[in-house]
Amino acid sequence: MGYPFAMARTREFDVDQAIDRAMDLFWRRGYAETSLQDLLKELSIGSGSFYAAFGSKEELYIRSLDRYISLQGNDLEKTLDSATEIRAAVRKVLTSLIEADLTDPARGCLVVNTSTQCGEQPSATDRVTAAVRQVESSLAGALERAQTRGEISADKDPRQLARFLTTFIQGIRIVGQARAGREFAEDALSVAMRALD
């Protein structure tokens, strides 16, 4: 940037931290229900700083969504790798989602929320599609490795299983948000787990 002759004032807030806070707000309240005033208050900045840093509410939402997808993607990968057995790993992924929905039903999944709230916006829907593919890919990888370890019978298609689990995960988020209750989700889970047998 125009660097010879004079440096400028330094930004007083951390952009990445601001995105994290915005993500949390969008997650809890949704895009439409989060006003610019809410964001400015949450981020403790003025509108001048806001627009200088993020351009618009919409752009910040997209950056928040990217951040969410990245965090959740890493978390999924980590959980799938942490357990030594694929069934335990998958169960852990799903039970942690069930617990999260029971603890805070209003949140749900930011990707799912985006898909139902921003259906017309290409920049949002493209990311939703990519996020689903990313979950599919992570699960397919873990299932393939499990298959080579002999934990999954050879006649199963890891990709089909991954697509099934990806779909089921989205369903779990919805029935969680719908407050169907722990018993409901765990009944569904116990049936779904048999798909790996």
Next chain:
Amino acid sequence: MGYPFAMARTREFDVDQAIDRAMDLFWRRGYAETSLQDLLKELSIGSGSFYAAFGSKEELYIRSLDRYISLQGNDLEKTLDSATEIRAAVRKVLTSLIEADLTDPARGCLVVNTSTQCGEQPSATDRVTAAVRQVESSLAGALERAQTRGEISADKDPRQLARFLTTFIQGIRIVGQARAGREFAEDALSVAMRALD
């Protein structure tokens, strides 16, 4: 109402038809993205008539949601009863959802959309919860009857299966809205169907 002495002007539009049209608009565009102007234009009425008949945008949304749940519930019951074999019936329910999402991905399911868009509103969330329970109940009934016919093995719990299918259905709607594609949904479906074996 104050009937002796004078009758009043008759309403010029059909309330139930208006609710159907409003339902369709809310379904396509969501609650926040549907303005009062949009509704008045779609229903071809003025704001006076609107508020006299429906009270508020929010109340009309609730009535639209009730209408949607009633229509979809009847449709589900009918499909489950139409087929002679439970597997064919369940498959029909799911493939028709997949086709609907492929035809019009922006719509999705109004109940699911409500759960992610109106998370704070008790009148909305109560209906979402009830709608999920209703789907569970319809499926459980059909599965029980199938079990007495010997189509489902006796060691299975119809309620568990119903909860699984209910959850999976919600997932199908989400991956459909996420534009994961026909192949994706059909792979997931083929795995899910094995839960009935």
Next chain:
DNA sequence: CCCTTTCTGGATCGATCAATACATAACTAT
């Protein structure tokens, strides 16, 4: 006809929306 009641729709309300303008503050190389 007249009277009472309800429906209708354009005008209008205050509130709030996202976004901009602008004066001032902060910062660094010179």
Next chain:
DNA sequence: ATAGTTATGTATTGATCGATCCAGAAAGGG
């Protein structure tokens, strides 16, 4: 210290939001 650049936050923009007001139209019993 000064000059040049960017950050900051308040004030303000025009637009739009949901909702209300109200004058006139339509209806049928008297």
